[in-house]
Amino acid sequence: MERVPEAREEVQPDDGKASLRALARRIRSLRDRQGLTQEDFAVACGISVSFASLLERGARSPSYETLVQVSAALKVSLSELFQDAPESPYDDPYFSRLLEFARGRRLSRTQVDRLIAVASAMFEERAREEPPRPSLRAAGGCLVDGCSRPVLARGLCASHYHRQRRAAAR
Numbered sequence: 001m002e003r004v005p006e007a008r009e010e011v012q013p014d015d016g017k018a019s020l021r022a023l024a025r026r027i028r029s030l031r032d033r034q035g036l037t038q039e040d041f042a043v044a045c046g047i048s049v050s051f052a053s054l055l056e057r058g059a060r061s062p063s064y065e066t067l068v069q070v071s072a073a074l075k076v077s078l079s080e081l082f083q084d085a086p087e088s089p090y091d092d093p094y095f096s097r098l099l100e101f102a103r104g105r106r107l108s109r110t111q112v113d114r115l116i117a118v119a120s121a122m123f124e125e126r127a128r129e130e131p132p133r134p135s136l137r138a139a140g141g142c143l144v145d146g147c148s149r150p151v152l153a154r155g156l157c158a159s160h161y162h163r164q165r166r167a168a169a170r
Helices: 017-034 040-046 050-058 064-073 093-104 107-130 159-168
Strands: none
Touching: 017 050, 040 050, 040 064, 093 107, 093 159
């Protein structure tokens, strides 16, 4: 019997930079979804704000311990950090928390219907009462008058944030 050589896919060499950039995008996306500033995220992870920034830009490769801290701060499993972003925001595994809630409390169908009715009333009522408020992120700029640079932490751009920290240290 003649041996047929196996067809192998040609794999492009990846020096890890593409994977690191994908991880960086995922971390930033999850942080934004949680509504955390870089500073809050850094505190929750036990890392510096500058290292959090480097992680989100893909400029640094995190250690295993840092990845564990990042996943805990973002309230996702470690494996979810490496998953591609879902096609639809509602395909995100984060929403499985609702299912876990119902299962964990062993809710009946009637109780689930009540929960949905309460949530519907709560969110529909809020939508009617409150016009959406522009967030700092949506406005896109620093709180200092005349400055429109992107926010780093505490509503300030990098230069105003560091200027404020230096002034407080004196």
